[in-house]
Amino acid sequence: MIIRDLNKIIGTDMDVTGPGWTSRRLLLAGDGMGFSLHDTLIHVGQELHLHYTNHLEAVYCIEGKGRITDKGTGKVTDLRPGIVYALNEHDDHMIEADEEMRMVCVFNPPVTGTEVHDETGAYPAAPADA
Numbered sequence: 359m360i361i362r363d364l365n366k367i368i369g370t371d372m373d374v375t376g377p378g379w380t381s382r383r384l385l386l387a388g389d390g391m392g393f394s395l396h397d398t399l400i401h402v403g404q405e406l407h408l409h410y411t412n413h414l415e416a417v418y419c420i421e422g423k424g425r426i427t428d429k430g431t432g433k434v435t436d437l438r439p440g441i442v443y444a445l446n447e448h449d450d451h452m453i454e455a456d457e458e459m460r461m462v463c464v465f466n467p468p469v470t471g472t473e474v475h476d477e478t479g480a481y482p483a484a485p486a487d488a
């Protein structure tokens with residue numbers, strides 16, 4: 359059994375920050391679960407363009423408020439605690455926080471730990487042995 363404690367991850371190399379977000383990575387590819395699990399903060403003041411062409415992601419908002427825009431359809435959905443979005447079609451999207459949002463994120467395939475978004479909004483493909 360694996361036990362992780364967010365408080366022990368903060369400030370380590372499993373605590374990764376990019377422009378407008380901070381991702382505390384609770385479970386990673388190396389843990390062998392087949393997904394990764396992140397406790398992610400979306401900070402106020404930056405619209406994030408994300409497009410996970412190599413991953414599926416489900417995101418469950420547990421704190422804060424903001425919105426997601428589906429770039430394919432233009433549909434805008436308010437995000438608040440209790441709302442989940444699942445990018446089951448590798449959907450191109452934008453997210454923005456009005457109040458800092460705290461999100462529980464699951465990635466399939468799992469991220470290895472160090473990923474930040476490239477210029478297209480994607481994370482690189484998982485290595486074949488991940």
Ligand code: 9YT
Binds near residue numbers: 379380396408415
């Ligand atoms: C919601 C989202 O995709 N935010 C960007 C960071 C990512 N979720 C991560 O690595 O936790």
